[in-house]
Amino acid sequence: MVAVVSAPTNLGLRPPVPGGVPGAAKAPEALREAGLHRLLHARGAVDGGVVLPGRYVDDDGRRAAGTVRNQAAIIDHARRLAHRLFEIRESGQAPLVLGGDCSLLIGAGLATRVSGGGGLVHIDGHTDFRHPGNSDGVGSVAGEDLAAAVGAHSPALSDIDGLSPYFAPARTAHIGCRYGDPHEEELRRTIALVAPADEVILHGGVRAASRVRAVDGLESGYWIQVDVDVLDPSHMPAVDSPDPGGLSPGELIGLLAALAPHAWGASVTVFDPDLDPDGVHARTVAGIVAEGLADLGAEIGDDAPISAPGAR
Known part of the structure; x- marks a missing residue:
């Protein structure tokens, strides 16, 4: 059974204008208005509640060197979201988190780490692998979430409560980056699989999913993170960083439908x-x-490993 969780965070995004506030925090309720909850509930989904973030602050020029925008609030939200996701997983349900920005992947990673582990399938139009070792422009976790998730970011974000890495690089796959992504080659050297968008477009989402599940440790029990900028801007311009060359809605549905039954949870951002x-x-x-993630968690057994929060 799917449990729908609202995580309306915008803490990891840069402001749209100086002093402005990103609109991604409105997404869960906009999707409710668009009928998503009605569609999910018709398939048996239940309400998993909301995990509210702290207040967004445009702290450029004022935050300490080496920190990211809204860092303390991101860490606090990650811990609280992880606790909610742990409870849902422990109950035997599959959490579907509606963001918000993809800084919430840190919370999903913490929940994965303390509940027995699992892999990550990161679906995004960008690698999101910016980190202090490869960029002087670090500051927005929404472009750095994959780096934080596999232990490549600063310890403050990558090693919350001593749990780094939240996802083992050898059990992590990325799908969807565009040609010329500046961090693609480094990412290929770091994680198990990188499949750019053009491969999915050429060969189809089902084949991409089969490549993911052929990775040792990714046969089942992974988390799916979906950034909707993996879609081509002709289909989805309502994102902060649209880039041409992305998937169509049908291609993304096919990919998600092939991956979802073997995932213990997912986030959409x-x-x-x-x-x-x-x-x-x-x-x-x-x-x-509603279509791509309808069978989220359907093939995850009741005996999936669960350990106490805080376990190493």
């Missing part, structure tokens, strides 16, 4: 309702999630 005044793109996201 970076849709920005402020860039979707008539709601048409919210309906696109709602349709993709």
Whole structure:
């Protein structure tokens, strides 16, 4: 059974204008208005509640050197989200987290780490592998979440409560980056599998999913993180960093439908309702999630490993 969790965080995004606030925090309710919850509930999903973030602050020029935007609030939200996800997993349900920005992957990673582990399938139009070792532009976790998730970011983000890495690099796959992503080659040397968007477009989502599940340790029990900027801007312009060359809705649905039964949970992020005044793109996201993730967790056994919060 799927439990739908709202995590309306925008803490990991840069401001749209100086002093402004990103609109991604509005996404869970915009998707509700677009009919997503009705579609999910019709398939047996239940309400998993909401985990509210702290207040977004444009702290450029004021935060300490070596820290990221809203760092303390991101860490606090990650811990609280992880606790909720642990409880849902322990109950035998599959959490579906509606963000928000993809800084919430840190919370999903903490929950994975303390509940017996599992792999990661990171689906995104960018590698999100910026970190202090490869960039002087570190500051927005929404572009650095995969680095933090596999232990490549600063210890403050990558090693919360001594739990680094949240996902073992050898059990991590990325799908969807565009040609020319500046961190693709480093990512290929770091994790088990990188499949750019053009491979999915050429060979199809089912084949990409089969490559993922052929990775040792990714046969089952992974978390799926979906940033909707993996879609081509012709289909999904309502994101903060649209880049051409992405998937179609049908291609993404096929990929997710092949992956979802063997995932213990999933998160969907970076849709920005402020860039979707008539709601048409919210309906696109709602349709993709409802169809692609309908069978989330269906093949995960009741004997999936669960350990106490804080366990190493």
